[in-house]
Amino acid sequence: MNTTPSPPTRLPQKLLLSLGKAGINIFLVILTVTVWQSGSRLVNEVGKFLSFQKTEPEIDISNILIEKLRNASELTTAVYAMETVVPAQQSRQILGVTLGTTRLLYVAYGEVKAGVDLSQLTAEDIRVENDRVIVTLPAPVILDSKIDVNRSRVYDYSRGFLSLGPDVGPQLQSQAAQETLHHMIASACQEGVLVQAGDRAELAVKELLTLSGHEQVEIEAAPPNLTACPILPKIY
Missing domain, CATH: 1.20.5 (Single alpha-helices involved in coiled-coils or other helix-helix interfaces)
Known part of the structure; x- marks a missing residue:
């Protein structure tokens, strides 16, 4: 099969x-x-x-420092104070003949303040080199001068024989105050108030920036312009 x-x-x-x-x-x-x-x-x-x-943010530290110092504005670093007796007089005359003379003795107390005007700082005055800050300060100047009217007084006032001198007490007092102020500024300059103000301003600005965290601070200051000081007037 x-x-x-x-x-x-x-x-x-x-x-x-x-x-x-x-x-x-x-x-x-x-x-x-x-x-x-x-x-x-x-x-x-x-x-x-x-x-x-x-990228890392870029901060212009110079502008920050300028604003910080400008906020201090006028940095007063030296004060010169003095008290002095200033005479003033004025006569009454008729046809060239003196009829009487008014005399005033003014005891004046005043102050002269010197320092640097930090508001004048520009970007060129502050340089930042690595960790070092270099600041060029403006020259020290007279920032303020005034007579302290609360501590000043008229010591003697006389219109002469029979009071024939002119009654000009307020005018003589104002004249004496102006002469005193001029005399104080000249004396302060001769005593070296501008030099002291410049030296102390350097120390003050350096300390200010050091306290702000800048370890290396170098201060360059312009010398005071002593020729701008008034000439010491004669007091008679």
């Missing part, structure tokens, strides 16, 4: 189709992941390229 041999065993076509679809799906997944990773790196690189670089 002859039997017909069975055909070789073959995978069903559906199974082959299923395996083929699975392989394609796996390939697509791998391809997607690869593209996603590459895309992420690309996005990161583009982001880095387009991102703004942060």
Whole structure:
């Protein structure tokens, strides 16, 4: 009895189709992941390229120092005080003949203040070199001068024989005060008040900047202009 041999065993076509679809799906997944990773790196690189670089803030310390010193305005570093007796007189005349003379002795007390005007500082006056600050101060000047009317007084007032001198007490007192003020400024300059003011201003500004955190401070000061001081008048 002859039997017909069975055909070789073959995978069903559906199974082959299923395996083929699975392989394609796996390939697509791998391809997607690869593209996603590459895309992420690309996005990161583009982001880095387009991102703004942060730089350290630049601060002009010179302007800060100028404002700090200008706030001190007029830095008074030396005061000269004196008390003096100043005579003043005025005569009454008719046709060139003196009828009487009014004399006044005024005891005046006043003060002369000297220092530097920090409001004159400019950007060129402050230099910053690494950690060192170099400041060039303006020349010391007379900042204020005045007569203390509460401590001044008329010591003697006379209109002469029969009071024939003019009654000009207030005018003579004002004249004496002006002469006293002029005399005080001249005396203060001769006593070196401007030199003292310049030296003390250097110390004061250096201490101010040192307390503000600047360890290396160098002060350069212009010499006082002594020719601007008035000439000492004669008191008679």
